[in-house]
Amino acid sequence: MAENGPGQDPEGMDEARLASLDERLKAAQDAEAARTAATRKKPDKGYSQGNRVLTELIAGIVGGGLFGWLFDRWLGTSPWLLLVMLFLGIGVAFRNIIRISNERPE
Template sequence: MAASESDRDPLEEDVRVSSLEERLVSAQTRERIKAGHRNKGPDESQRLGARVLSYLIGGVAAGFVLGWIFDTWLGTTPMFLLLFFFLGTGVAFRKIYMISSQPVDDIGTALTDDDD
């Protein structure tokens, strides 16, 4: 009686299966490395956009609050509020202009807040 395929030992490992498993493990490792590089966090342009947005909101809000405080303290109704509101807006736009006038290569390295 000849040995049929059903008589083979089911625990015997096939070379093709082990090769496939090795390739699968290496592919999964490469994908984990790629995913790790992609998910590091915000890139330079996202940080720069957040910085511009914070200047805009912060300048307007700080001018409004300072103007309201001076108006309340001195009893002048809208004078200082309007003055500091427009002053804060102007400062915010000046900071945004300074960022946008930098060369593209220097923007990523100039993330520190240095007043001129």
């Protein structure tokens, strides 16, 4: 009598309910993975290109200015090599920025 008491399912029903629950859980996990896959993309190429452009611009100006200042100190030609190297650094930075902007976005 205890086997067929109220609130208890026959033994075969437990396995079917668990299998059904596993299927629904798997479907819900797959749907959640598909929904969040769009938001977990890697960063945009435009964002990384913007960082590269900023880095090139800063590095060109600072690098040219630093080398020009060092050569001026070493050769005693102040401020001419500083100005030449600064403009050279700016030119190289702009050339690299143009090269970066011509890359094809993915």
